[in-house]
Amino acid sequence: MGDHTGDIRPDAGPGVIRITKAGWLYIAVTLFLGFSAVNTGNNLVYLIVAAFLSFMGISGFFGKRNLAKIEIDVELPEEIFARTSFPLKITLVNNRRFLPAFLIKVRLHDLEILFPFVDAKGRDSRYVSFALDERGISNIGDLRLCSVFPFHFFVRCRRIERLFETVVFPQMKKCGLTDVVVSEKRSKGEQTADRTGYDAEIMSTRDYIKGDPLKYIHWKASARTGQLKTKELSSLYHQPVIIDFDSVPIKSLEEKISCVTYLVVKLFKQNVPVGLRIGGALFASPGKAHGESTRAGRKAMLRRLALYGKDDLGAA
Numbered sequence: 001m002g003d004h005t006g007d008i009r010p011d012a013g014p015g016v017i018r019i020t021k022a023g024w025l026y027i028a029v030t031l032f033l034g035f036s037a038v039n040t041g042n043n044l045v046y047l048i049v050a051a052f053l054s055f056m057g058i059s060g061f062f063g064k065r066n067l068a069k070i071e072i073d074v075e076l077p078e079e080i081f082a083r084t085s086f087p088l089k090i091t092l093v094n095n096r097r098f099l100p101a102f103l104i105k106v107r108l109h110d111l112e113i114l115f116p117f118v119d120a121k122g123r124d125s126r127y128v129s130f131a132l133d134e135r136g137i138s139n140i141g142d143l144r145l146c147s148v149f150p151f152h153f154f155v156r157c158r159r160i161e162r163l164f165e166t167v168v169f170p171q172m173k174k175c176g177l178t179d180v181v182v183s184e185k186r187s188k189g190e191q192t193a194d195r196t197g198y199d200a201e202i203m204s205t206r207d208y209i210k211g212d213p214l215k216y217i218h219w220k221a222s223a224r225t226g227q228l229k230t231k232e233l234s235s236l237y238h239q240p241v242i243i244d245f246d247s248v249p250i251k252s253l254e255e256k257i258s259c260v261t262y263l264v265v266k267l268f269k270q271n272v273p274v275g276l277r278i279g280g281a282l283f284a285s286p287g288k289a290h291g292e293s294t295r296a297g298r299k300a301m302l303r304r305l306a307l308y309g310k311d312d313l314g315a316a
Contacts (some may be wrong), residue, residue, distance in 0.1 A: 009068045010183055016156070016158075017155070017157075018154065018155045018157075019153070019154055019155075020148065020153060020154065022153055023152075023153035023263035026052070026056070026153055027056075029052070030052040030053065030056070031051045033045060033048055034049050037049050055151075055163070056153070057072065057136060059150055059153050060154070062150045063147065063149055063150060064156065066099075066101060066102060066147050066149045066150070067104070067145050067147055067156055067158045068094045068096070069093060069094070070092065070094060070101055070104065070145055070158075071092075071093040071160075072090065072091070072092060072093070072143055072160050072162065073091040073093060074088065074089070074090055074091075074143075074164045075088075075089040076089075076140070076164065076166050078299075079169060079302070080167075080168050080169060081168070081169045082132060082133060082134060082135045082168050082170055082171040083131060083133055083171045084131060084171065084172070085129045085131045086129070086130060086131065087127045087128075087129065087130075088127065088128050088129070088130035088140075089126075089127055090106055090108070090125065090126050090127075090128065091123055091124070091125040092106065092115045092123060092124050093118075094119065094121065094122050095121070095122060096120050096121070097120060097121060098116060098120050099120055100118060100120050101115070101117070102116070102117060102149045102150070103115075103147050103148060103149045104108075104145055104261075105145070105146045105147065106126075106143060106145060106150075107120070107143070107144040107145075107146055108128075108130075108140070108142070108144075109142065111128055111130070113128055119140065125250070129172055134168065134170050135169060135170040135257070135305075135306045135310075136167070136168060136172070136306055136307055136310040137165060137167055137168075137307070137310070138161070138166055138167075138168045139163045139165050140164040140165075140166070141161075141163040142159075143162065144157050144158065144160065145157065145159075146158075151289075167303055167306050167307070168306060169302040169303070170254075170257045170258050170305050170306055171256060171261070171271065172261050173255065173259050173261075173262055174262050175250070175258075175263075205218050205229045205230065205231055206229065206230055207227060207229065207230070208222075208228035208229060208230045209230065212230045217229065217231070218228055218231045223238075240272075240273040241267055241272055241273065242275040242276075242277060242282075243260060243263060243264065243274065243275065244277045245260055245277060245278035245279070246278070248260060248291060257305050257308060261302065261305050264276065264287075264298070264301050264302065264305070265298075265302075268285070268294070268298050274297075274301070276297075278304055278305070278308065281309065283300050283301045283304060284297065285298060311312065
């Protein structure tokens with residue numbers, strides 16, 4: 001999960017009801033039969049009109065109940081980059097003890113996600129592709145529940161006044177800065193570490209384990225022993241890299257932030273110890289690959305870039 005929280009506020013107002021084409025036709029037929037019953041005094045027509053009105057009343061009762069005690073939960077990935085699609089998980093929760101929920105659409109901006117059926121005390125989840133345009137703190141809200149249940153005469157909607165807050169990292173942009181930093185790293189040299197990896201010289205061989213890359217199978221050793229053997233290679237140890245944000249030769253602030261974001265992500269993927277000097281503060285990550293501290297350091301740098309220049313809190 002990312003840095004987001006659900007903030008529930010009081011409902012802004014009642015739900016919205018819109019009459020469908022089928023509903024307008026049904027109302028027109030009902031009115032026509034009602035006028036006919038009054039003009040003719042025919043009891044059979046009165047009974048038909050009463051049945052039509054009862055049918056409409058049932059539609060209103062069950063339609064309103066269908067949206068009652070329904071909640072929505074939104075789950076976001078840990079890392080979200082501006083103008084980059086990400087999978088958004090939307091979960092519909094039915095808190096009713098007995099009645100299932102039918103034909104409910106969740107509307108989020110221009111998206112519509114249909115939940116055909118959610119059992120009583122149950123939940124159902126859907127994934128949609130979503131994107132946010134601006135870096136910084138963003139709120140995902142304006143969620144609406146809509147349904148045509150039970151007879152498609154009316155579309156009833158109810159607004160969910162819940163905000164999901166998250167930090168959107170800057171859009172990544174590949175720039176020429178990568179070559180400068182990589183060449184600087186190489187000029188300082190690379191060393192091999194006494195830990196296994198898939199980068200440098202062969203340290204030893206071991207029995208093949210399911211999931212090992214096929215290109216690292218030691219075919220000669222496998223032929224001699226009659227069993228598949230895998231090469232164990234030493235991994236490369238990279239010299240630390242410090243990125244001085246203020247020294248990056250790009251005039252546009254947004255472009256500079258995007259370029260530095262791309263560089264930070266790229267170096268982390270290469271297991272290079274990275275430091276970022278920005279706004280008088282230094283953010284550094286240890287060289288321990290794939291550790292919790294490394295992920296925390298990466299997240300702190302990306303968050304700082306996301307909030308840079310946005311407000312007093314972000315600049316702190």
